Amino acid sequence: MLGVTLFRPGPEQVERLCALASAGFAAVIAFDNGGLPAGAAERLARAGVTLLSEGTNLGIAEALNRIAAAAQAAGAGALLLLDQDAEPPGDLAAALLTAQDRLRAAGIPAAVVGPAPAPAPGHKAPAYPPRPGAPGHGDLAPVQFLATSGSLVDLAAFARVGPFRGDFFIDGVELEWCFRAWSLGYSCYQTRAVAIPHRVGGGTIRAFGIAMPRQPLFRMGTYLRNAIYAWRLPHVPLRWKLAQAAYLPLQAGLYWADSGWRPAVLLRLLAAARDGALGRLGPPRDLPRDEPRDLP
Template identity: 60%
Template sequence: MTDAAPDAGVRQPSAETILPTSPPPASACRPIAAVGITVFRPDAAQIAALRARVEAEPRLTIVFDNGGLPAEDAAHLTARGARVLSAGRNIGVGGALDAIARAAAEAGAAQLLLLDQDAAFRPEQVSGLEAALARLRTASPPPAVVGPRPDAAPGRKAPAYPRRPGLPDDGSLVPVEFLATSGSLVDLEAYARIGPFRSDFFIDGVDLEWCFRAWARGYGCWMETGTALPHRVGAGVIRSRLLGIEMPRQPLFRMAAYLRNSVYAWRLPHVPRRWRWRQAAYLPLQALLYWADAGYRPGVLAQLAGAVVDGLRGRLGPPRGLP
């Protein structure tokens, strides 16, 4: 891949690659929000939960299969009113979210709740976020997204959302720098103005970059502390009492993508300087902790160092070692 310019545009897969496996829903009487779910190699329990969600959810549900969803399960979801999309290959989280957003807008939805295949988010919680977004309509800046308070699933680490400086709370709503996409209710009119998620980030940092871009373009990101979503990122937690940090235990390709995208994001003008300084201090500690957890293997260190170089040179896209 050629090096990207510092202000490289936001890329997304062409419309021709997004192949719907079911026709648009026949009913025009849809709730104001649609639900979008990304899946990648879901296991039997995740597929069962997905089926149950679609059957219980009155809102239009759009599923993007990044690979591994059995054809019979896709057909079952379609028969229950869901719309199943696929590009025939893994196009990453950013590309999948953009395909879902386009499909939701075409179906007439005004808002889109984003979920991953692990998210256990009840329909009444969706209604709570819809009410929160409605409360923020008169806020300045207007809202782009509102999401739940992150909780840690057993044995996992919850993400932390830094507070956005200079803005007061609105009751249970807290302005934050960014939110994880899973559990976030996105205003699709704001999305159209802010622009799509970065498909070239592929998997990590997609939500962070988009929220910083939202703030820079005059929109806000808010956390509703009155409802929570457990997060199941990674396979356990890596901790260091000496360094005073902990982080999810991720596959090597994901850790490398995280480093690469974080380093690349430093060159983007909408990423605040305070965040760049924080990351500049934190990323080396995370890389050291990850390498130690991997047994100080030279190959791991080489891939992490290569990811930093890729970020500095703007070499994005699918990360090396992607399964």
Template identity: 60%
Template sequence: MSDLPTGPAIAAVLYRPTPAHLDTLAGLAARAPAAYLYDNGGLGAVDRARLAAIPGLRLLGDGRNAGIATGLNAAAEAALADGRRHLLLLDQDATPGPDLPARLVAALERLAADGERVAVVGPQPRAGEGAHKPPRYPARPGVVPVGSLDPVDFLATTGSLIALDAFRAVGPFRDDFFIDGVDLEWCFRAWARGWSCWADRDTGIVHHVGGGTIRARFLPVAMPRQSLPRMATYLRNSVYAWRLAHVPWRWRLRQAAYLPLQAGLYWADSGYRPAVLARLGRGVLDGLRGRLGPPAGLG
């Protein structure tokens, strides 16, 4: 079974979704050949019934927060079992335009026609209302752009189109990372196994992370404002990734310089509370010791 002319199958991991987000997903799912939605918590009985009534939509998960990686893996495995070729990944941090699926499929097919083994292609994040800081994707050294398509070290799962043959070859997202860094680690692993990751600078998506932006007073540095458990998990997974052979040394060195600055900004934004510093420190220590899995307090 191949993807229908209406576009690729879609997948989303739901965690306490807003009514507006569910409306967007329901509209996309109704136009897609298939949709796989994973309930990671907060989806009520009325909303489950509404989504289950959409033809071609499958609800996965039991409402417990198993982490975004588990949800994405379940959706990808279901799509593979259904014979799908591509899977468009969505979440609650982004607002996709109606033309996003078609544009990304066209980009992937263009790259494949040029001989690229494409693992994932995604849009360029744009800042929306509220001054949120969108993600930035570092360019992949030594690989030449193809028109508006830029080779990147990694890109967020949000709004990205995964080639499911690449998912089968590269392997699943890391469940023990739970949330932060699962896309970064997977993309580095894809490059190491002969697949490539691309961002289309002509295709945008409004994408924000967290509940605002923390900015340094005297340096051109900004970072998302997130919950303390989420920030500690980000530090943990970033530090743990230093031991992975497929993570390039240039990225490890960059993070070694950047993570202390981010932690300091976060601590300052909290009012220099000792409990915050202690939690961040435990996150770093857990990363060094390889203590992964569901983080305490994330819900």
């Protein structure tokens, strides 16, 4: 089963989802987090897409949870997740199902299996740190976490690990969930047999050997808040917390410099850090309004 999250999709993204629906998946479920163009819902329904929505932006975590719940209710055993920007290779699902079967045969309980990340033009590809002490299996490598887009989730494992954190809303959702899966005896694996390009933000900020996505301020603030809050979670490894303690100030500084040293940006980042330390989570206060657009 295929699950796709939507937020203000453009005409080309709607058409891409319609094409995926006709590509032979058992079923396609999409969650509209707001801004679906007029007429697009009918177009998706005609293509065979089951469209879920609450009429507002619930965040990526809750959208994924709603998709997973619908897939479980339909009796699916595995769920391939994509975002609206994803351009998956035709063999993605088959490669991930094969990887999942190989891990099961080897007695490795994988909660999620994902493709290798590939750079999209003008975007930085994510990097998945290896999981120390976990066994590799041919071209399958254990990693600390994977991006949700492009990943195949075992729904039985999902039921045990629990849902994605809705109060994280958007950033760090997969990271926290994968660390939780590892802590409960499950694993996360990347296969080098297939790759998928990732687009995060509107370009890349590069300085001093560091590359990070250029994102809207509300996204950077939410990322910073959630990363700092994760320091209090026992299932997040100490090594990761220490690395983040060193890395986050550099990222925040580079983001501020890229903004032209605007005081308002610095104040927003400081407020995000405070919110993370105090556990003030949920939707960011400066979240853009979800206004629908018309399809041409």
